Amino acid sequence: MPEKVKSGEEYLFEIGAFLISSAKGCLGEPKLYGPLRLLTAFSKMALLPEHVPCLKEDKFLLDLRGEIEEKVVPLVVSDPEKFKQFIKDLSVKLAGEIKKRKIK
Amino acid sequence: MESLLRLIRERRSIREFTPQKVPLSDIEELLEAARWAPSGSNAQPWRFVIVTEGEAVEALKMVSPGLFGEPPAIIVMCFNGESLQSTSELHYVDLGAALQSLLLTAYSKGLDCCPIASFDAEAVAELLSLPSQIHPVLLVVLGYPNENPHPPPRLPLNELIVGRF
Numbered sequence: 623m624p625e626k627v628k629s630g631e632e633y634l635f636e637i638g639a640f641l642i643s644s645a646k647g648c649l650g651e652p653k654l655y656g657p658l659r660l661l662t663a664f665s666k667m668a669l670l671p672e673h674v675p676c677l678k679e680d681k682f683l684l685d686l687r688g689e690i691e692e693k694v695v696p697l698v699v700s701d702p703e704k705f706k707q708f709i710k711d712l713s714v715k716l717a718g719e720i721k722k723r724k725i726k
Numbered sequence: 727m728e729s730l731l732r733l734i735r736e737r738r739s740i741r742e743f744t745p746q747k748v749p750l751s752d753i754e755e756l757l758e759a760a761r762w763a764p765s766g767s768n769a770q771p772w773r774f775v776i777v778t779e780g781e782a783v784e785a786l787k788m789v790s791p792g793l794f795g796e797p798p799a800i801i802v803m804c805f806n807g808e809s810l811q812s813t814s815e816l817h818y819v820d821l822g823a824a825l826q827s828l829l830l831t832a833y834s835k836g837l838d839c840c841p842i843a844s845f846d847a848e849a850v851a852e853l854l855s856l857p858s859q860i861h862p863v864l865l866v867v868l869g870y871p872n873e874n875p876h877p878p879p880r881l882p883l884n885e886l887i888v889g890r891f
Contacts, residue, residue: 639788643846647791651844659791695741695794700878 633673637666657709658698661690682719686712733830738877740838741794743869747778748799752835753868756801759831765820771809772824773860775802785853790865792844797867801828802850803841807859821863828866838871 628636644659668687671677689712697705757774765771777783777800786800787793793800803821825841832839842865850862 636788640791643789643849644791646846647844655844662791662794696875 630674737833739840740871742873744872746870756828756831760824760828763824763827766816769809771805771817773804773806789849790845792842798869801866803864805861839868
């Protein structure tokens with residue numbers, strides 16, 4: 623069932639529902655699910671420009687999203703140590719991008 | 727026997743599905759398999775909700791952080807509170823037996839599933855207008871597979887057998 627294109631308001635509501643449900647889940651779920659939910663929330667946020675026409679696509683964020691979508695669920699299920707390393711590597715990539723954008 | 731073991735070994739948890747709809751008769755066949763699972767004191771504590779309508783699937787996704795992708799169908803596995811007995815924690819074992827029957831029957835029919843526990847049970851009960859004695863325990867997403875994941879590692883049998891007498 624292909625996802626219909628949601629309006630900005632619908633998508634914002636969906637992200638809000640995801641965050642609140644995740645917060646509740648984090649009260650009792652395994653510790654690593656917290657980072658997993660944050661990364662999934664990031665994935666959803668990176669797609670905001672698809673739903674909000676005044677926002678421009680950010681290729682860096684979309685590339686990160688692609689990596690996250692491909693890797694996090696298999697890693698958190700099968701290899702928690704690699705999952706942790708994946709997050710550390712993401713933060714290094716992010717720091718590099720911040721440097722490129724902010725420090726001339 | 728060999729073919730049953732093959733099904734058990736080859737079945738994977740699938741989260742990415744093709745858009746193809748799952749016939750209701752196939753879903754009912756899975757539930758027919760599930761209802762023949764063993765249960766303590768024959769309590770048969772399981773109850774099911776079938777969700778195939780697109781807007782209802784979307785609504786469940788909103789309160790289910792562990793539900794990824796676009797499943798064409800979801801089976802909500804529930805406890806019936808009225809059939810629970812004093813050893814109610816053991817009814818999770820009953821539900822597990824029903825789940826495995828469901829998963830293997832699905833796989834034998836070319837369908838795949840993923841049981842999901844990361845969801846807001848109270849919100850799901852509210853969304854589906856469940857009576858107060860019906861408690862959602864698992865969401866089983868269901869459809870035709872659009873991925874072919876490698877099996878996660880399994881501990882070797884000699885590490886699992888902790889005693890021989």
